[in-house]
Amino acid sequence: MSHLPANGTWSKCPFCNAHVNQLEWGFYKQCPHCHRYLRLTAQQRINQVVDANSFSQIDTNVESTNHLNVPEYTQKLAKAHQQSGLDEAMVIGQAKIKAQPTLIGVMDTHFMMGTLNTAVGMIIKQLYLEGAQRRLPIVIFIASGGARMQEGIYSLLQMNTILNAKRAFDQQDLFSMNVLTDPTMGGVSASFAFEGDIVIAEKYTQIGFAGRRVIETISNEQLPVDFQDADHLKQHGLLDDVIERAAIADYVGKMLKLHQGE
Numbered sequence: 050m051s052h053l054p055a056n057g058t059w060s061k062c063p064f065c066n067a068h069v070n071q072l073e074w075g076f077y078k079q080c081p082h083c084h085r086y087l088r089l090t091a092q093q094r095i096n097q098v099v100d101a102n103s104f105s106q107i108d109t110n111v112e113s114t115n116h117l118n119v120p121e122y123t124q125k126l127a128k129a130h131q132q133s134g135l136d137e138a139m140v141i142g143q144a145k146i147k148a149q150p151t152l153i154g155v156m157d158t159h160f161m162m163g164t165l166n167t168a169v170g171m172i173i174k175q176l177y178l179e180g181a182q183r184r185l186p187i188v189i190f191i192a193s194g195g196a197r198m199q200e201g202i203y204s205l206l207q208m209n210t211i212l213n214a215k216r217a218f219d220q221q222d223l224f225s226m227n228v229l230t231d232p233t234m235g236g237v238s239a240s241f242a243f244e245g246d247i248v249i250a251e252k253y254t255q256i257g258f259a260g261r262r263v264i265e266t267i268s269n270e271q272l273p274v275d276f277q278d279a280d281h282l283k284q285h286g287l288l289d290d291v292i293e294r295a296a297i298a299d300y301v302g303k304m305l306k307l308h309q310g311e
């Protein structure tokens with residue numbers, strides 16, 4: 050006898066190819082067979098980590114434009130907006146996590162792979178500015194394929210200017226924490242992703258600069274299976290911890306409480 054409901058939506062696990070019922074994915078979107086996690090929308094992540102009804106979104110008033118006139122970029126932006134319902138690849142707001150007040154930023158891979166462009170850079174800088182003004186800690190959930198190539202050098206410049214904004218926030222002796230989620234790659238991993246007082250990753254997260262295929266092709270070497278895996282990075286001292294998705298809210302809440310007033 051199957052314990053599965055007779056009806057329901059089935060989808061294929063992108064990691065182990067098992068057919069999984071909608072109900073089986075559950076609140077945390079975890080495959081019951083291989084235990085890996087589906088990528089979340091910003092809204093799903095917020096629902097999972099903040100206290101019920103505690104989130105109030107901060108208006109960002111940024112709009113991405115195709116200032117380098119890259120072919121098809123305008124259409125891609127419109128499509129991403131239409132499919133995700135987001136203005137850009139990041140949502141920021143104030144919330145409570147396990148009763149601890151905090152600012153929170155969440156990147157969303159459903160908007161152009163969560164890539165960092167001028168607008169996303171401005172949103173992150175605004176988050177640090179708001180943190181300094183409101184004297185609140187900041188928790189950023191990172192999920193990004195890296196810098197957005199359609200904005201070229203302007204995307205890369207964000208790596209630097211975000212860190213300047215972060216420095217101004219740090220000078221106020223406030224606490225910041227980053228949670229790296231799948232994927233954390235490219236110019237994002239090479240800049241602000243690792244700039245937090247505490248940096249943890251969700252289990253199974255891929256973290257790196259260039260992707261496996263690129264490195265294998267250039268170096269002509271076979272890379273180990275766990276290359277760029279969060280647990281591998283923790284073993285080498287790059288992360289403070291690696292946490293299962295269901296335990297993240299508790300973990301972050303505990304850190305916020307421990308660092309109150311900092």
Ligand SMILES: [Zn+2]
Nearest residue numbers: 062065080083
């Ligand atoms: Zn699976």
